[in-house]
Amino acid sequence: MGIRFVVMVNKQGQTRVAQYYEHLSVDERRALEGEIVRKCLARTDHQCSFVEHRNYKVVYRRYASLFFLVGVDNDENELAILEFIHLLVETMDRHFGNVCELDIMFHLEKVHFMLEEMVMNGCIVETSKQNILAPIHLMEKTS
């Protein structure tokens, strides 16, 4: 329902972040990621950002060396998901300051926390950067 997964993959095909909102086994996940990444990597910049894969759609966007892939149901608004991806990137940017792939890799759990605040059970919960980052700031202050 809504969003099925959020995956960040670099240009070599290595998964950096993977959050699934429906249940797939490890093998299925790997197969899925491989297939979709191949499709997306093969597309040029001038083609549209939506790929149809099996019975759902994948909305993707490339930021520098990282591909953001979001799998959604067929009845979801694709343009809205594009906005959501951009919002995610901006949130990360605000927290890490000029976020790059290395930041994501070394602070994986923080990225997950951010995603958790934004999406729950496949639905977009919070879209205000302040609200999203507040708990994370709190946690950093206490630890």
Place this chain on the structure above:
Amino acid sequence: MDLAINPFSSGTRLRDMIRAIRACKTAAEERAVVRRECAAIRAAISEGDQDYRHRNMAKLMFIHMLGYPTHFGQMECLKLIAAAGFPEKRIGYLGLMLLLDERQENAMFCFEHLVVLNADRDLNHSNQFIVGLALCALGNICSAEMARDLSPEVERLLQSREPNTKKKAALCSIRIVRKVPDLAENFMGSAVSLLKEKHHGVLISAVQLCAELCKASKEALEYLRKNCLDGLVRILRDVSNSSYAPEYDIAGITDPFLHIRVLKLMRILGQGDADCSEFVNDILAQVATKTESNKNAGNAILYECVETIMGIEATSGLRVLAINILGRFLSNRDNNIRYVALNMLMKAMEVDTQAVQRHRATILECVKDADVSIRKRALELVYLLVNDANAKSLTKELVDYLEVSDQDFKDDLTAKICSIVEKFSQDKLWYLDQMFKVLSLAGNYVKDDVWHALIVLISNASELQGYSVRSLYKALLACGEQESLVRVAVWCIGEYGEMLVNNVGMLDIEEPITVTESDAVDAVEVSLKRYSADVTTRAMCLVSLLKLSSRFPPTSERIKEIVAQNKGNTVLELQQRSSLLERMPVIDEASYLAKRAASTQATISSDKLAAAATPGSSLKLPNGVAKPPPAPLADLLDLSSDDAPATTSAPTTAPNDFLQDLLGIGLTDTSTAGGAPSASTDILMDLLSIGSSPVQNGPPTVSNFSLPGQAETKVAPVTPQVVDLLDGLSSSTSLSDENTAYPPITAFQSAALKITFNFKKQSGKPQETTIHASFTNLTSNTFTDFIFQAAVPKFIQLRLDPASSNTLPASGNDSVTQSLSVTNNQHGQKPLAMRIRITYKVNGEDRLEQGQINNFPAGL
């Protein structure tokens, strides 16, 4: 810290591990690093290490993301959740969500209770963030039972004061409602009250909760329709009119996500309900006109708006507005927007087809777009757009595009074109034309039932047959690479060859072409010989050649040559069809007689051949086999006069009478020297060769006589009259001159000895035979102690009279005679056979000769 002393300590920090993994150059290195880390983590877990637990968990999550198994860490999650500190809890819940799979039955059972206990405690915690954590985790992974247990808690939390908690509780409720739809009623009231909140996070969750409730139960839908519509309208109005709010602003629009969610909910509520639709009309119009569309966010809102307008019972003014927006989208240069527009148009089709037709030209352009997704969408849309009026022009466009499209798209395109053509063809000529074009351009992608249907159509439309065969011939010459085209063309040339050559049935639009008979044969031959032709195509070519050979007699020699080349082909189908053309080879008279008397199976099966050779064929060939059953016995086996007609009774399709065709081959092969390497003919050899084994000198044993029994059960169901016929035959012959019916035979001959049998039968006792055996010594030494022994199969009784003498003089000066009396209990069904053993002494040495006598005359 103790890295040097204890290399297995879990002291490595997460970032060090990540660095190490990144530094790996090969997959094997990475696996080694991961294995080492997992071992360290496992050791730490078994020691019960407290300090680094959350670090280990973070490492485990990273490893899990790479795709390695991490189930040993699951208990750690629980321990972390139970810990008091916030970071530990956080990591614990995160680990719980990532590493645990709802579908793992056994794991979930034990975990559920543990998790529920912990979660319960956490849900009642004073710290709102901890509560939030628990809600989050539950919202993501809880199962139905967990949902039932914890739902009262969640309901309570929906009323809490903290907006954070409320929003998470709302989303958790979504999951609960999804898992246990019965609980929907409990959440209805709270959902509506949540809509009055100010906090956007809560609002968005609440809207989504309402959407889920509507899906879950009908009462909820009704309730919400009544109660929350004005709330929704108010929200939308506030949010679109509000001034700049830096919190939620995206590209100049305040919280587009909220916009979109509300619009979606309106769609769900307004579907099928006129009152609701009326209520939201104004606000929809406002949103549609006011939103700026130069940024993606604005376009997203417009997209959702148009979808909503299409989904509810909107006024026509509103609909026009929507379609205009669509038109604008279609001509946008951004691929994303165009894709989205095409999507919308598909939905708009159901509502207002006229409007969509207006944009037909643009849509056709999109079919040729460079982008794969756009092409697919456009093609589907075009398919929906086709109606009687525009079928021809649209098809023409599509077929033109088929020429230049790339391979992976051709498949879809061909399928769509074929179905359009089939559905909308008013006149056959157009249908045929289009199909021919499609076959020449993309024959390889055309499905089987499509070209089957085409053939059926051609054979039914007699006035168009000439045209079809000529067009197909031209197409075949132009591009012979497409399988389906070759098949259809070859079939037509075979069927309507004379129309091709004589320009029969010309239509006004055609120009006459000159095709000679040998040209036609050429075309088929080329298709046959092409290396890429598969078995079906080759089989069809062969049959087509057969048909041509009877229609064009002058070419039949050449055709025979071509066909004969395939006689030895290893594929049964081809071999079969090649042999159909030959004259059946002549069978030796003597062996024929032997066969006939000895085994009625041959005649039973050939009777079957005759009976089955009656018309299944729609061919206009001279069918020479339509004769009453008994006569073909003679005709088929009397081979000099009969020609191809007897054999072309096998129609173009695969042999439906297994035995019939086998016999066709079998009869030819028993006499031809070159044995074809196919198992079926070997079986048949056995069937027919029971009687002919003397010709081949096979060494059958006594047990061999079970073969006739086998063969007999195979062909058992057939008419027993033939047996009687033969019995009559054989008995009638036996009634005639006894001696001439049973000529004396040389039963056994070796370098030293010759045995001759003379037969006598008494009239009225056909089973009994008296045999006079005479032994002649061919050497120059005398045989002494001459003993002759004989053995017969079970159904024969043998009585040996004493020999005239035990000494055989040399050089055939005199012969010894002995009389045998033989009774064949299965007279007429099984022939006589005998095994003999002769012992004698020559110059004091023992000699032994053994042999088998198979050449008894038939009828004994």
